[in-house]
Amino acid sequence: MVSTPAERKRLIQGVVVVGAGLAVPQVLAYAASVIAARLLIPAEFGAFGAMQGITQIGTPIGLGIQALAARRLVNKSNNQHHDLLKFGLEVAIAVMILTFIFSFPLSGIFNIDYWVLVLTIGAIAPFVFISTQLGIAQGKEFYLRLAGIYIVFGIGRSISAIVGLFIHPELISVGIGFFGGTLLSAIVAHFILGNSKKFWKSNRAEKSVNELLRATQALFALYVLVNIDVLLARVVLSPEESGIYSVGMLVAKIAFFMPQAITVVLFPKMGRNDSSALRLAVLGTSVIGFFYILVCYFASEFVVNAIGGANYSELYSEVWFFALEGSLFAVLQVLLYGRIAREDTRVSILLWIGSFVTIISVWLIPIDTIVTVVSTLIVVTFLLVVISAITELRHRQTEIGRAHV
Secondary structure (H helix, E strand, O other): OOOOOHHHHHHHHHHHHHHHHHHHHHHHHHHHHEEEEHHHHHHHHHHHHHHHHHHOHHHHHHHHHHHHHHHOOOOOOOOOOHHHHHHHHHHHHHHHHHHHHHHHHHHHHHOHHHHHHHHHHHHHHHHHHHHHHHHHHOOOOHHHHHHHHHHHHHHHHHHHHHHHHHOOOOOHHHHHHHHHHHHHHHHHHHHOOOOOOHHHHOOOEEEEEEEEHHHHHHHHHHHHHHHHHHHHHHOOOOHHHHHHHHHHHHHHHHHHOOOOHHHHHHHHHHHHHOOOHHHHHHHHHHHHHHHHHHHHHHOOOHHHHHHOOOHHHOOOOOHHHHHHHHHHHHHHHHHHHHHHHOOOOOOOHHHHHHHHHHHHHHHHHOOOOOHHHHHHHHHHHHHHHHHHHHHHHHHHHEEEEEEOO
């Protein structure tokens, strides 16, 4: 239970430290995009955006293996450290092999050089291994090491790409920077984590593949829901309005990622079936979201100008809708991780249904304004949060009933 003052103090320190570590990759990735926009010609920057979109596919894989490793190590007497690292290395090698295969058709589809894609998509492989290291540090509640690995990853991946762009402003430089920087980060993270010599000689952690697939598909379902409206906006809105909508989605993404450190720190306690940890994570995430919505409502002009500039003044009166959307996404993410922590990913079915309902609603109902598109996502996500919360309460009541039998 999260009850003693010492425990609460340690959790707060963990959230602050891990939050700072999580911020580094996000800020540096944004900086890399801004610099690429200025150094690459428009055609190559369009390809750069496509490359980033493709690599987002690797995010649920990385988060899935991180969650798997953290959950396995919530019991400090459980020594699967080396077994998990070996499994992470095997998954990384498999990703690299698939990269060489699938880069051929993707190269033709997106009109991007094959080796540029191999390097860019191939960066997912060391990212998967880094995610395993993150999961181990998270499960053992090594907050400083966890933050250190996040920072090393952010610096290695983005700074390498930025340096490459300044030396040779072409896409191949970005690819080399992404792959080389992420690989170097994985090596440095290995030493930050410590106690990992000759892990490749260990046995693979049992039942890892099925557990990884379940966690990955659940997180992929969440990422589809979180990103689907910006794609739908491109279809149902005018080009100008879809551009404005994209800026609004940046506001939503800030709300989605801002409280993430709370879930990262409390996830191990959720894995110990500590109901207070999940309640605290939901409460903390909701409070942060509430204040972010207030800021976007009362200081809308400042928020829009800071993120997109004065050209997006049409968003002034609507920006708080996106803050609400992103905050609901964040709460839904906490509830999903609460189920993943206990190896129950059936709730992901709700997320797939939510995405399907959103698509059907946008296509069948006359939705042709920014507010109506974002409002559709707000309603769908709110219903998913309510249903997920009710499901969680019923699971808890069932578990309490069994404990008293």
